[in-house]
Amino acid sequence: MNSESDMREVLRRCWGYESFRPLQESIVKSLLDGRDTCVVMPTGGGKSLCYQLPAAMRPGETAIVISPLIALMQDQAAHLEQIGIPAAVLNSMLTERQQQDVMRRAAAGEYRLLYLSPERLARQDTVRWLQVLPVLLFAIDEAHCISEWGHEFRPEYRRMKMLRERFPGVPIAAFTASATRQVRHDIIEQLGLRNPDKYIASFYRPNLRYLVRETDARTQFDLLLAALRRHEGASVIVYAPTIKGVEQTVDKLEERGIRAVAYHGQMDATTRRRNQERWMSDEARVLVGTIAFGLGINKPAVRAVIHLSLPKSIEQYYQEAGRAGRDGVAADCLLLWQKRDAGLLAHFIGQISDRQETDRAWQRYHRIREFVESRVCRHRQICEHFGETRKWKPCAACDVCGCGAEWLEAAADAAPLRRRKGKTKRSSPASPARRGGNRAHPVAGAKLEVNADLREYLREWRRAAAQERGQPAFVVMHDSSLDELCHKRPRSMAELRGVCGFGEKKTAMYGQEILDALARFERGDRATNDHS
């Protein structure tokens, strides 16, 4: 029996969370009841917990998680290990020996969760091997990749059709952050889900502020600069349309003394991984990438996602922009588009040979143009696109409804003016608005007021702790937990347990170090080097 109190107990003990997010508890119950399940929940909604928690509650059984990105799987497995839940990734990055080892331990039922790539799952030998494992459930992450109607179709996802036949007694759960009604049907049909429990969470992300603006090439860069100044010291993702665009943007930013790293498909794998790691570990705050960047990137405290061209579809935009503010704290999603982007998209659609695919591409094209050009609340347009109807009030968190992004207005007004005067050096166009703040913006998890010195001091500790263990900083502790630490300043292990994110194992692992660091800070110790 798994009573509700058992679930909550595990949630508190392992994760250090006080309560479930919307839908999580019901989804966990469906999975523990062995039912096929289809979950649509926006990025940051907490999908991983929905399959991790049931797995944590069933010793001797293993949840198989299929996810398309190796980096993401590794972060998740590392995090699970840190909170005391045995987990592993099986992929081709491991040596033959390591793979053998993981397989041996998996066969002995040692892992609560085992992560596999879709390619790995498609192998005949993998399927045969899985049939002797004590499989609790299959969790298919980023399940929209199975649909041609989705914006990230992956042919290898189609091979998962065989799961239903090969494992008739094992529940399958599909998870995605982006699925229209059509894609949802496709997921259920392709995976052969049997009378699945369906959960569709709201797509409304009140902590995101959507700012859409048509611009020209030169003004676009001024606005980008203004946005980066506005979010100085915070993690930001910039999406450029092409590899050349990525490189030029990085160069231009570096010229202005803004440290940025590039990420695109044509870099050699080592540089790309290093750049991603530098950004993940907060060493570089600004990452400029093509859309190749980010599927499954789960850095929680991204304060802005900035697009330098028109995305191909609303789903794509929603998913990329949704990488901002996953911690629930306010974040900006800035879409700076140009008329010529539309021409370029149309050009590419013209080159698609498949008739049906062309039709689908035009549909997406018209919807995204409507999105940027109409004067309807951006939040509302997105939610309605995903089939969500609700009563709408002006949201105060998009450019249409008005949301106090004076810094953007100021920068836009200043851009042509400055050029007319022929000035090259400029004062910070964002500075007046910095003072104004964005008070109009309603925030889900309001940012705590914290002592900036203490924050920097603990960040420094976290950087060292992460480096020592070879983990990204957020695996050690999220920014939101860090802020809560600064706010509560716990003096004992018991008090530390009251901080969100500190479960039993994490408290045991880092607790004393953190209490010591806090005590040193009280005695006047301060951060040494400034990494921001």
Ligand code: ADP
């Ligand atoms: P998704 O996969 O839906 O985008 P994640 O599973 O990565 O979202 O979770 C997003 C963030 O929310 C993570 O930082 C996670 O630790 C946090 N989170 C999930 N569930 C809870 C909860 N019940 N209480 C507090 N934080 C949670």
Ligand code: MG
């Ligand atoms: Mg996820």
Ligand code: ZN
């Ligand atoms: Zn609005």
